[in-house]
Amino acid sequence: MVHEIAKREDDWSRWYTDVVLQAELADYSPVKGCMVIRPYGYAIWEAIQGTLDRMIKATGAQNAYFPLLIPESYIRKEAEHVEGFAPELAVVTHGGGKLLEEPLVLRPTSETIIYSMFAKWIMSYRDLPLRINQWANIIRWEMRTRLFLRTTEFLWQEGHTAHATHEEAEEEARKILDMYRTFAEDWMAIPVIQGRKSEAEKFAGADVTYAVEGMMQDRKALQVGTSHNLGQNFAKAFDVTYQTREGRREHVWSTSWGVSTRLIGALVMAHGDDIGLILPPRLAPVQVVIVPIWGSDEDYGKVWPVTEKVRGMLSGDFRLTVDTRDTLSLGRKFYDWERKGVPLRIEIGPKDVSRQAALLCRRDNKAKESVPLENIPLTVGKWLDDIQRSLFARSQKLLEEHTYRTDRYDEFREMIEGEGGFLFVHWCGSPACETKVQEETKATLRSIPLESEKEEGKCIVCGKPSPERVYFAKAY
Amino acid sequence: MVHEIAKREDDWSRWYTDVVLQAELADYSPVKGCMVIRPYGYAIWEAIQGTLDRMIKATGAQNAYFPLLIPESYIRKEAEHVEGFAPELAVVTHGGGKLLEEPLVLRPTSETIIYSMFAKWIMSYRDLPLRINQWANIIRWEMRTRLFLRTTEFLWQEGHTAHATHEEAEEEARKILDMYRTFAEDWMAIPVIQGRKSEAEKFAGADVTYAVEGMMQDRKALQVGTSHNLGQNFAKAFDVTYQTREGRREHVWSTSWGVSTRLIGALVMAHGDDIGLILPPRLAPVQVVIVPIWGSDEDYGKVWPVTEKVRGMLSGDFRLTVDTRDTLSLGRKFYDWERKGVPLRIEIGPKDVSRQAALLCRRDNKAKESVPLENIPLTVGKWLDDIQRSLFARSQKLLEEHTYRTDRYDEFREMIEGEGGFLFVHWCGSPACETKVQEETKATLRSIPLESEKEEGKCIVCGKPSPERVYFAKAY
Numbered sequence: 033m034v035h036e037i038a039k040r041e042d043d044w045s046r047w048y049t050d051v052v053l054q055a056e057l058a059d060y061s062p063v064k065g066c067m068v069i070r071p072y073g074y075a076i077w078e079a080i081q082g083t084l085d086r087m088i089k090a091t092g093a094q095n096a097y098f099p100l101l102i103p104e105s106y107i108r109k110e111a112e113h114v115e116g117f118a119p120e121l122a123v124v125t126h127g128g129g130k131l132l133e134e135p136l137v138l139r140p141t142s143e144t145i146i147y148s149m150f151a152k153w154i155m156s157y158r159d160l161p162l163r164i165n166q167w168a169n170i171i172r173w174e175m176r177t178r179l180f181l182r183t184t185e186f187l188w189q190e191g192h193t194a195h196a197t198h199e200e201a202e203e204e205a206r207k208i209l210d211m212y213r214t215f216a217e218d219w220m221a222i223p224v225i226q227g228r229k230s231e232a233e234k235f236a237g238a239d240v241t242y243a244v245e246g247m248m249q250d251r252k253a254l255q256v257g258t259s260h261n262l263g264q265n266f267a268k269a270f271d272v273t274y275q276t277r278e279g280r281r282e283h284v285w286s287t288s289w290g291v292s293t294r295l296i297g298a299l300v301m302a303h304g305d306d307i308g309l310i311l312p313p314r315l316a317p318v319q320v321v322i323v324p325i326w327g328s329d330e331d332y333g334k335v336w337p338v339t340e341k342v343r344g345m346l347s348g349d350f351r352l353t354v355d356t357r358d359t360l361s362l363g364r365k366f367y368d369w370e371r372k373g374v375p376l377r378i379e380i381g382p383k384d385v386s387r388q389a390a391l392l393c394r395r396d397n398k399a400k401e402s403v404p405l406e407n408i409p410l411t412v413g414k415w416l417d418d419i420q421r422s423l424f425a426r427s428q429k430l431l432e433e434h435t436y437r438t439d440r441y442d443e444f445r446e447m448i449e450g451e452g453g454f455l456f457v458h459w460c461g462s463p464a465c466e467t468k469v470q471e472e473t474k475a476t477l478r479s480i481p482l483e484s485e486k487e488e489g490k491c492i493v494c495g496k497p498s499p500e501r502v503y504f505a506k507a508y
Numbered sequence: 509m510v511h512e513i514a515k516r517e518d519d520w521s522r523w524y525t526d527v528v529l530q531a532e533l534a535d536y537s538p539v540k541g542c543m544v545i546r547p548y549g550y551a552i553w554e555a556i557q558g559t560l561d562r563m564i565k566a567t568g569a570q571n572a573y574f575p576l577l578i579p580e581s582y583i584r585k586e587a588e589h590v591e592g593f594a595p596e597l598a599v600v601t602h603g604g605g606k607l608l609e610e611p612l613v614l615r616p617t618s619e620t621i622i623y624s625m626f627a628k629w630i631m632s633y634r635d636l637p638l639r640i641n642q643w644a645n646i647i648r649w650e651m652r653t654r655l656f657l658r659t660t661e662f663l664w665q666e667g668h669t670a671h672a673t674h675e676e677a678e679e680e681a682r683k684i685l686d687m688y689r690t691f692a693e694d695w696m697a698i699p700v701i702q703g704r705k706s707e708a709e710k711f712a713g714a715d716v717t718y719a720v721e722g723m724m725q726d727r728k729a730l731q732v733g734t735s736h737n738l739g740q741n742f743a744k745a746f747d748v749t750y751q752t753r754e755g756r757r758e759h760v761w762s763t764s765w766g767v768s769t770r771l772i773g774a775l776v777m778a779h780g781d782d783i784g785l786i787l788p789p790r791l792a793p794v795q796v797v798i799v800p801i802w803g804s805d806e807d808y809g810k811v812w813p814v815t816e817k818v819r820g821m822l823s824g825d826f827r828l829t830v831d832t833r834d835t836l837s838l839g840r841k842f843y844d845w846e847r848k849g850v851p852l853r854i855e856i857g858p859k860d861v862s863r864q865a866a867l868l869c870r871r872d873n874k875a876k877e878s879v880p881l882e883n884i885p886l887t888v889g890k891w892l893d894d895i896q897r898s899l900f901a902r903s904q905k906l907l908e909e910h911t912y913r914t915d916r917y918d919e920f921r922e923m924i925e926g927e928g929g930f931l932f933v934h935w936c937g938s939p940a941c942e943t944k945v946q947e948e949t950k951a952t953l954r955s956i957p958l959e960s961e962k963e964e965g966k967c968i969v970c971g972k973p974s975p976e977r978v979y980f981a982k983a984y
Contacts, residue, residue, distance in 0.1 A: 059628070059629075061621065061624075061625070062579060062582070062621070062624050063575045063578065063579060066576075067575075068573070069572055070572055071570035071572045074570070074572045074573055075570070075571070078571065094550070095547065095550050095554065096545055096546055096547045097550055097553075098544050099537050099539045099542035099543070099544065100542075100576075100645055100661055101539050101647075102539065120604060121602075121605075122600050122603045122612075123601065124598050124599060124601075125601045126597075126598070126599040126601065126611075127660075128595060128596060128597070128649030128651065129594070129595060129649075138600070138614075145537065145539075149537070149544055158835055168645070173603040173604035174604075175604065184577070185575055185576055185577065359634055
């Protein structure tokens, strides 16, 4: 029953898959490229959803739901959009036993269907800004898939907003980017770099794509969330106009933004260790597991009342479970919860009871301490806060230690091909240099910092002048 | 801007559509048969979801997520299942620009994909019972669609459980049926009839289908929720077995159950009036709207502080909003919230302020009362409870007044074709008699009561002996 998890050092990629499967986050499905999100993985998604949903609503957005099926012609209305998404489309050709007059694609993202509705709903400046969010499944035909990171179907949230001016749309896109940064850092305990994407990396149909990027333990980048300023591209494609205060008709300015179930993959790769998952307490479905320990009926009589007492002290404030399974050995129980990344374990055995104490064990650094019963609620709260902070600090250290400035392309290549990390280098801005880097090193331009110190320099590839440094890295 | 809503008496069907559109619950989409659920309609769905999700989790079920795309061959594995669903399937034939080797269908329900996973996860009796719930979108190709009631795509929850014995599965199916009854009655304020479906009406693949049926104001039945005892049908089709305590391998026994966004249609048709929607307070996204009234800056100076005070008194305990729009007339504002079915309106004008009071107005019976400010929180709580109860009582009265016992088929036909309602009549149990009724009257067999008084009688159609009465009605 117990399968081993590969060591990160030996086989990072197998380690990742082992952890996802062993912690029962997800499973392969019989459908190529599609996964099943198992209850424990889905509980993490519910924690992410619950938090982000509150944050999104606080920006003034309202949830709604738009059709999964989109007429193929809609996808074609925005030139860049169709170019970007055409290769990834799944197409419904038959419905109710008949060939459809027009094929329908499964939404690879919902701009097109949403803008066709915005055209109907937006009349005047009084209808603006309009902020809509949708929690939905998305289909993108992927050739090489990996659980959570790249699957044909995934779950996400997609925000879509329409504004009267370019400035407002820009402000919205940046505000949301900041919301994602807050979520990544304060909830996921993953420090991120905020920045703009290059032309090559931006969303198909956007004027500007912003993103937050985190560093995984293998020093590769993972895009945690993205926020697009769409300009008037979709407004023009779907003729979404509004009447200004002065009575003119103008196209709206819009944004879209999203995060997906790949965040669960990010949590695994940012914090996990060779035993398995380590979850930040603020997103852990189970924050505390209580394991009562007894060998005899006499012990049980002592241990059980204390277990109930501790459960009672904690259950209002923390998400907790009591492991009463009698089919598993103690060691197996401990391992089960460690593998699942539960931040704190409380052991209660006859000796603990005789001391009126319980043993608290941290998942992240393995620290243990016998804590008097009356201090448990306070200590649990403090320890969970401390775990949240120290996971962030550990990630922050990783990011700092593996972000390098270099001005030499040979050094750049050496770093990327060797230890990996974020390379903070001068780039002239030309797509040709960007492509060359990608072809030669597999590193992509991850982020053009939002407020970088202006620093004159020379492009690491071609030597032409560059006004600022940008981040390159290999990425998921 | 203000469109009229048809009167229920004049054109029930147009009234329904008008209310759905005017209350901004949903809108037509450019995709045939698919609707857009607008923010206000989605907020009702969120209220339904939030409540049911807690109830479902309390039964021991955990949420998970399974693929939308199902291999066509899977649907064919259970004979009755494919027969039932084949005519409604949407089929993906192309992905990533290529013809697929095997077509994929969009889930019309998830038994097949879920049982293929259960086969992998269930090993022994220790893994049972297994209770899984999924919130998801569903696609069934429908020819004649109506907003919320019958759409090609809809949202639902589907529970799937596996058990060691037939008895346990039966108990589960009944427990869930009871959960749906509680939800319908206590939350939706819709009294329901609990019963079993006939062979003709049961779920394709079930041994027994149970359902709760409510009566709409046009005296037609609407199935609010259904719960199926699937026996070992899917377990055998997907070879889902477990090892018993004694070491034998046996197929599991299973159930599935669900409710969908059609519940929103039920709320409209059970409670609405000629002005628009009337929402039961426990599911209303906005329970209280405060409308401050002022004609001058001086008035505003008096009214606004009191509005803020009342908001402060209520905001912790109730879902409320303050209507500060200055682009609408007062009458238009009132109508807007009435149309949307907000249970309580609080008007605060200069005269109210001078009396240190506010005017409370009920949506359901139009009652108004000037209430001293200090009494507002208590009164609002009492009135909301009262509205919830009186909506239920009104529905209960409708159900009782339009449920008829008759022993004559000519009277049966007259009732069904005339006023409508639930006809509680003797039926011999033969599909032929059931079909005859349906063909001649369009009424279907809605419910075979769970614990009916045994009453010897004669089938209303053929005159053969019948041991009990069953419910026939026209239905959505």
